[in-house]
Amino acid sequence: xxxxxxxEIDPSGTEIRNILDYLKQFPDIKSQISGIRGxxxxxxxxxxxxxxxxxxxxxxxxxxGVERVVRVSSKYRQIGRHGGQLRGIGFEYNGxxxxxxxxxxxxxxxxxxxxxxxxxxxxxxxxxxxxTARMGAYKPRTSPYDFQGHGRGxxxxxxxxxxxxxxxxxxxxxxRPEHIEEIVEALKETGHPTGIMLQIGTRNAQxxxxxxxxxxxxxxxxxxxxxxxxxxxxxxxxxxxxxSEGNRNIVFCLRGVKSMMGLPHxxxxxxxxxxxxxxLTRLSVCVDPTHSVGSKDIAPDGIYDIFHAASQGxxxxxxMLLVEFHPRPEKALCDGPQALTMKxxxxxxxxxxxxxxxxxxxxxxxxxxxxxxxxxxx
Ligand code: PEP
Ligand code: MN
Numbered sequence: 001x002x003x004x005x006x007x008e009i010d011p012s013g014t015e016i017r018n019i020l021d022y023l024k025q026f027p028d029i030k031s032q033i034s035g036i037r038g039x040x041x042x043x044x045x046x047x048x049x050x051x052x053x054x055x056x057x058x059x060x061x062x063x064x065g066v067e068r069v070v071r072v073s074s075k076y077r078q079i080g081r082h083g084g085q086l087r088g089i090g091f092e093y094n095g096x097x098x099x100x101x102x103x104x105x106x107x108x109x110x111x112x113x114x115x116x117x118x119x120x121x122x123x124x125x126x127x128x129x130x131x132t133a134r135m136g137a138y139k140p141r142t143s144p145y146d147f148q149g150h151g152r153g154x155x156x157x158x159x160x161x162x163x164x165x166x167x168x169x170x171x172x173x174x175x176r177p178e179h180i181e182e183i184v185e186a187l188k189e190t191g192h193p194t195g196i197m198l199q200i201g202t203r204n205a206q207x208x209x210x211x212x213x214x215x216x217x218x219x220x221x222x223x224x225x226x227x228x229x230x231x232x233x234x235x236x237x238x239x240x241x242x243x244s245e246g247n248r249n250i251v252f253c254l255r256g257v258k259s260m261m262g263l264p265h266x267x268x269x270x271x272x273x274x275x276x277x278x279x280l281t282r283l284s285v286c287v288d289p290t291h292s293v294g295s296k297d298i299a300p301d302g303i304y305d306i307f308h309a310a311s312q313g314x315x316x317x318x319x320m321l322l323v324e325f326h327p328r329p330e331k332a333l334c335d336g337p338q339a340l341t342m343k344x345x346x347x348x349x350x351x352x353x354x355x356x357x358x359x360x361x362x363x364x365x366x367x368x369x370x371x372x373x374x375x376x377x378x
Contacts, residue, residue: 001052002077002086003060004068005044011035015065019046022063026055034248036282037090037099043067047078049244076236078243079250079281089282091249093221094168094195096131098251098284102319103356106171107345108134110290110324111147111334112154115161120327122165124342128349131168134322138175139334140203147333151179155186163193171223171322173199177213184219199223202255202291205230206238215245223286223322225253232273236281251320252283254313256292265305266294266338271313278317286320287313294338306340307351314355317363321352 009015011033023031029050036043048055057069070085080086090099098104108121112135125133135158139149162170174180183196198220204210205227214222222242226235235252242250254274256267269292277285289309297305310321326332326339340348 001048001055002070002072003046003066004070005065006067007041007043009044009065011044019060019063029055032246037092038087076240078248079236079240079283081280081282086282089248091221093249096168100278100284100319102284104132105130105321105352106132106134107323107325109136109326110332110339111136111139111149112158113333115157117327118158118161120342121325122161122167124345125167126165131166133167134171136173138173138179140175140201152182155182156190159186159190159193167194169195169197171197171199173201175204176210180213180217197221197223199225201225202228205235208241211238211241212245215242215247218247221249222247223251223253225255228258228267232276250283251286252277252281253286253288253322255288265292267292269309269312271309271316274313274316274318284319286322287318288322289313290324290338296338307348310352311355314352315359317359
């Protein structure tokens, strides 16, 4: 059950205290209070966890400060929209807004290698006015003999360089809870020159202890990547582990699923599911065309398959793109063959702006048509 409070209600005010007092008569029910940032306002919600069937909805609905009470199904109850009853969850992190209407491009290295390569990427991003990046320091590799990432050793100089080029958020995968502590330590040592979005990679999509670890902290938002062999339902349930621990600042990322049906691409591209995730959940949606396609093949129209795949996600309303770039892909220590180069960056940005504008026009058309169908009193 979710109690949605009126927008003006102070999260530490008497109304909430009264509701919590009333709920004390249900000792098996745990309540969590959270501020949900919508597109135009912040709404406070109280989540009731436990056997809520005995809690009388009508009484709570009549209590001062309560706007609505929603009984949610047991499925991904915190991230779910529950048939459109709940608004999207937006959040602001380090000056950047994430919600189901936003659009951000996160470009960068699969694996951080040299200072020179990192600086080249950041310099280009800065020149294009982009404040978001991706940088892998901890790499989950198929073979134990492959490069595993520089780890803690690169964090201080990486963060300092990010600060120098005004990068506000870096998506960075973590493989175990200690990596979060290392990131906290490095940010502290360098004076917080940038922010981090903790990435849960596809290989850890059901690593429940790691999901709980990123969920039980609220310093950093989380980029959750769909499991490469998981259904949407399984991945959303896994993602719910993060929210149920208290952190709802989550972006859900589609990155393709493992299937021979996707050949010659590395994965079967699942970006048609962007609107599905937006409808089923309150989360913003990212697409990762790099790991979906996995090569730099070019179509007869002169456009890379990676660009085409990214477009499929963006035209369907994706809120974030995660794309690998490398100044010298032949020197990359991980995923070189699929990395776009600095030369490709401007073309890619221009292409994505075209597609994003097209999506915004499609959205406006959809809203106009819906309004017409519903009539002027809608
Ligand atoms: C990555 O984004 O660096 C990565 C390893 O992706 P995935 O977990 O989707 O394979
Ligand atoms: Mn990679």
